[in-house]
Amino acid sequence: AQKITQTQPGMFVQEKEAVTLDCTYDTSDQSYGLFWYKQPSSGEMIFLIYQGSYDEQNATEGRYSLNFQKARKSANLVISASQLGDSAMYFCAMREGPSTSGTYKYIFGTGTRLKVLA
Amino acid sequence: DGGITQSPKYLFRKEGQNVTLSCEQNLNHDAMYWYRQDPGQGLRLIYYSQIVNDFQKGDIAEGYSVSREKKESFPLTVTSAQKNPTAFYLCASSIGLFQPQHFGDGTRLSIL
Numbered sequence: 001a002q003k004i005t006q007t008q009p010g011m012f013v014q015e016k017e018a019v020t021l022d023c024t025y026d027t028s029d030q031s032y033g034l035f036w037y038k039q040p041s042s043g044e045m046i047f048l049i050y051q052g053s054y055d056e057q058n059a060t061e062g063r064y065s066l067n068f069q070k071a072r073k074s075a076n077l078v079i080s081a082s083q084l085g086d087s088a089m090y091f092c093a094m095r096e097g098p099s100t101s102g103t104y105k106y107i108f109g110t111g112t113r114l115k116v117l118a
Numbered sequence: 119d120g121g122i123t124q125s126p127k128y129l130f131r132k133e134g135q136n137v138t139l140s141c142e143q144n145l146n147h148d149a150m151y152w153y154r155q156d157p158g159q160g161l162r163l164i165y166y167s168q169i170v171n172d173f174q175k176g177d178i179a180e181g182y183s184v185s186r187e188k189k190e191s192f193p194l195t196v197t198s199a200q201k202n203p204t205a206f207y208l209c210a211s212s213i214g215l216f217q218p219q220h221f222g223d224g225t226r227l228s229i230l
Contacts (some may be wrong), residue, residue: 003162043206043224044208044223044224045221047221103174104174106161107163107177110159111162
């Protein structure tokens with residue numbers, strides 16, 4: 001079963017509008033972390049925002065906010081006031097662990113390609 | 119400027135050859151990671167290291183090996199045992215284990 005699901009392979013948004021990128025996750029751990037990364041066409045991955053499973057407030061970083069709904073196991077990324085430079089692939093990721101053997105898992109979704117229209 | 123340097127940017131391998139991908143960071147981060155990305159896919163974790171001289175297998179470690187002799191360096195060797203090595207490889211580091219990660223620009227490996 002997919003641990004991280006991003007159901008939107010592609011999204012369009014008009015410049016200056018807000019957009020929500022969906023991410024649902026599956027874990028039985030009580031302690032986990034959720035991350036969003038941006039990957040422009042040049043290939044590098046850029047960290048955007050982090051939410052811990054015990055954090056009660058939704059994380060915000062500038063124009064990025066994470067809509068964390070723990071009971072629904074969703075961690076959607078909201079980008080406000082979209083800019084042309086926001087056009088990229090966006091990946092949701094989850095950290096599980098440490099396990100009883102001390103290991104971790106770090107799992108990425110398949111990504112959503114966002115295109116911002118002028 | 120602090121950052122992560124991966125080299126080379128493009129690498130070609132002949133069948134049966136081992137190749138080593140370089141990753142150097144000057145961020146003074148303790149943790150380092152290697153990921154593989156295939157077209158249309160998310161990243162998959164190959165190996166990670168929390169401190170010098172210690173590393174752990176990720177989800178797809180078979181056919182790969184790493185070393186962590188220095189804090190700044192975490193080279194990845196793609197061995198001949200890796201039957202499908204063509205992919206984009208990304209190195210990353212973080213202050214603590216699995217905290218937000220900084221990534222290099224990647225190495226694209228192809229088989230001749």
